[in-house]
Amino acid sequence: MVYPIPEIPAALETLTECDDDNNLMEIIDLTQNEVAIIGTQDATTLVITYHNTLVDAETGNNPIIDPQPTITQHR
Structure with missing residues (x-):
């Protein structure tokens, strides 16, 4: 079975959160x-x-198993 190449939206809403407790x-x-x-x-x-990471996304490695909710660390 052949699937079509996915269409990538030109723009998506930026996801942001505030670090209210400075952790x-x-x-x-x-x-x-x-x-x-x-x-x-x-x-x-x-x-x-x-x-x-972008590298993991491009290679399909190390997917986040449960993306909802995910703790993000500010860098």
Whole structure:
């Protein structure tokens, strides 16, 4: 079975959170943009994964198992 190349939206909402307690970590819901990412594509054939680094995302390594919610550390 051959699946079409996914369409990547030109712009997505930027996900931001404030570090109210200055511990350099916040919980963020990475799945907030999934509806916009899927758009008109067939959600049954589209697989969305989340990664901590660009290298991992490009190679498909070390996906975040449960992206909702995820603790992010400010760098």
